[in-house]
Amino acid sequence: MLSSPTTPRTALILRWITAGPLAIIAAVLTMASTPLWLPKGAAGVDHMILPIILFPAFWAIFFFYALIEARPIRALVIFAVVMLANAVVIYLQF
């Protein structure tokens, strides 16, 4: 599947979807799941504050990954995996 050829137009649409909404959703989900596994630190606050501080970094990583990845379809798959993994971590909490 990863090697399936994509037309330039499909690639462009995929690029827009991954770098746009998906990068933001993935960043929000990553921020939401990180407090559930990050060590609480000396004062019991690290796991809550660090993900909030890192949110812009999460977004930037996803955004630029989506732009730099040569095959946009692979970016889509990786985003799906990241979002699913985070969703599972959050789901297990409840």
Next chain:
Amino acid sequence: MVYSAGALAVTLLAMVYLGLIDPKRGRVFATSTSKWLPHSRFAGWALVLLPGVALILAGQLSAFLIWFGAATVASWGMAVRPPRRF
């Protein structure tokens, strides 16, 4: 304030040196780079960064940030002027 001013002075001197020996700056403006100065970009950059490292090692976080911010702005102010008026 004394720390950041001192550090800034060293860094800007080193920046002037780097500007004087910069090969591309000389080429673009068809002015030969300084002949009597030794050409070592490594030494120049080391001297630029040295005050910052010293401030961090001395635990002067406040002076370090002032130095860093002022050095980037002032160096840009220098680099943006054409060599004749450097």
Next chain:
Amino acid sequence: MSMVDKATSKRLLAVHGWSGVILGLFLYVVVVTGAVAVMSHEIGEWSVSGAGTEAPLNQPLDARIRQLAETVDPKYREDVSIFPNAAGTIQLFFHTHGTNSAGKPDDLGVRFMLAPKTLEVLARDEGYGTELPDDPQSALDYFLSILHISLHAPDPVGLYLTGLAGFVMLAAVISGIILHKHLLRDLFVSPRLSSRLLNRRDRHILAGSWSLPFGFLLAFTGTFFSFAGAIGLPIVAMVSFGGDQVKMLETLVGVPASVNKAPAVMANLDTMFADASRRTGTKPEFVSIAHWGTADAKVQVTTGPVESEIKYNNLVFHGISGQFEGVKPDLGTKPSLGNDIFGWMGPLHFGNFGGLLSKFVWVMLGLVTCYVTLTGLRLWVERRADDPVWQKLSRAIPTVGYGVPIGMAASAVGFLVSFPKGDAVGWTAGGFLVGCAVALLLGFVIGDRDRLGRIMSVLLGALLVSLPFLRISMGGAGWVDLSATLRFVPIMLDVILFAGGVFAIAAGLRWQVPGLRASQLSVRETTAVPAE
């Protein structure tokens, strides 16, 4: 030494360019207001012609606070916050916690405004913290700060908008690093004069390269401030506390589980504030008292950073014994990595850690970022010099570029003329709107972009030059008075405004300063389009 292949580089350039051209002016608005907001405290002090007292929280306050505490409903004594505005007026707010009319958790209580030195009650207002009347003395600095923080749009829309500006800036900085193949090699190459386009390109790239580290820092911390409350807190509270944000905040701050509410007499506050000053060598800036008049009363005094540090300090005193109990982290009750990093965000973004010196540097960093944004936009239209549509749209650059500073200067005019009459809050905003409207009008009427820019520059300069005279003629203290009482901040800002104004007028009228603008004029008008 290109970091990415050609196709990726083309893609990144498209993102860099299009995001810049669509959101660049918006980003500029956020950055230029931010550069001004760095000096908001000083601007506040200037607008009221100096503070009434140099260290408002180090004057004898204890007796007055004690006396006023007796006049409020006992339930409001749960929490007390005390802080001065730029005029030195003390805001004293006895409050408990409730839910305001918007359904949000809010402070509820009685707020006193105490005049500097005399401690006369200037105003007494009761209600929810966010719904109390605005402080007219802070009208100008508050207006300018909120303009930067949320563009005066309602919560959370305004924060989303400025957060978006942060994302745009992060994207521009990072794509700029990846795109610029010869970043280090070109650091000392001044903008080439061989063609106008090449000159524009070099100007943008050179300023962009030198401002990369702080551009990244300011964008990152700014995005944090926009999104932490608007997105981060609710989401992390949702997964960690079932959506209870108040509970999460209490856990983050480290509120003790149980409190002894037995009545007790408070120790002397003045002694504690003086002790805090002695320990840190800086002035108290904010005081928060929990459980006033009970056995477990705690007084937390926040002071500016100790020399060589950048973080503010919270010194905790026992409210009844007056004993110093230690320094409390902002987050949690023990030192931690999370607290350290959180504590750096504010100083790194505001540049408020090293007195006027760090603030000046931060203003310059902000202005360089403005320059990068505007030169980037100019480069975009210069590349499309033959396209009439882009040339028409390009008038938006001077319109907004000068329009926002004109609006800010006009807000100061609005403040100065209305402050003596006491209705400064509305007129400050009104002045801004009038200034922006005039700029927009000029932008529509004047067809030639260069002429537009020059006229706007002269207008901005005239406004800035007039501000010191307007301040004094509207009853503000003159330089002699100010010097005699050692209030130098208004004088300093008078000088900066006047000098900045003269500079803007000179730039607009193309006054020739020998050697200063010659380089720009010698740019030859060639149409040679260089390779990327």
